[in-house]
Amino acid sequence: MYRIAPSLLSADFARLGEEVRNVITAGADWIHFDVMDNHYVPNLTIGPLVCEAIRPHTEAPIDVHLMVKPVDRIIPDFAKAGANVITFHPEASDHIHRTLALIRDHGCKAGLVFNPATPLHYLDHALDDIDMVLLMSVNPGFGGQSFIPGTLAKLRAARERLDAYEAATGRQILLQIDGGVKVGNIAEIAAAGADTFVAGSAVFGAGRDSDPHRYDSVIAAM
Numbered sequence: 001m002y003r004i005a006p007s008l009l010s011a012d013f014a015r016l017g018e019e020v021r022n023v024i025t026a027g028a029d030w031i032h033f034d035v036m037d038n039h040y041v042p043n044l045t046i047g048p049l050v051c052e053a054i055r056p057h058t059e060a061p062i063d064v065h066l067m068v069k070p071v072d073r074i075i076p077d078f079a080k081a082g083a084n085v086i087t088f089h090p091e092a093s094d095h096i097h098r099t100l101a102l103i104r105d106h107g108c109k110a111g112l113v114f115n116p117a118t119p120l121h122y123l124d125h126a127l128d129d130i131d132m133v134l135l136m137s138v139n140p141g142f143g144g145q146s147f148i149p150g151t152l153a154k155l156r157a158a159r160e161r162l163d164a165y166e167a168a169t170g171r172q173i174l175l176q177i178d179g180g181v182k183v184g185n186i187a188e189i190a191a192a193g194a195d196t197f198v199a200g201s202a203v204f205g206a207g208r209d210s211d212p213h214r215y216d217s218v219i220a221a222m
């Protein structure tokens, strides 16, 4: 089963509730919510108040991608604001196991995010505490960047690892990809092993007029 998670980073921030409703109506599965702090990454976006504001607009899972450092103190706020999935970068946490437990103790699914050059060995002692692995296929901070081709080999390695884990434990861990995902490369990315696809500019680049169906064809093509 595949999931499409449009990233609000490229949405019209003046009309977020409407954008959320439109992409879900168009067939998207999750809402990807990029949180940037102008410290861990060189950009500043949205926080728990905005998560709370969009929560009534959809029943779809809100997938919060934290690009913030430190990470722990903001987690309870996002859980209260209605987040369903919370992911963070291991470099941004002093105690990865503690941060994963904090997310799950607040009733959310937890995931680790790997930057393009971050090795997968962070998974070695964490798989039992993870619900999703997110591989970045661009450097975090901005939408609209190009997919880094080397991510495909990393995806295949992660897929192998997660399949072996599922065979041994019966527990499925999702494998998400984020950055430069387009209609033209999504099949290749799926073949490399991803099951959950973040797409920002590819979806919201489809226009900012008020036609509620302007995303339908892009999401259907994915």
Ligand code: DX5
Pocket: 007, 008, 009, 010, 032, 034, 065, 138, 139, 140, 141, 142, 143, 144, 145, 178, 179, 180, 181, 198, 199, 200, 201, 202
């Ligand atoms: C980048 C964000 C992504 C971004 C993806 O740091 O994590 O979620 O919005 O945007 P596109 O799909 O345009 O590469």
Ligand code: ZN
Pocket: 007, 032, 033, 034, 065, 178, 198
């Ligand atoms: Zn993201």
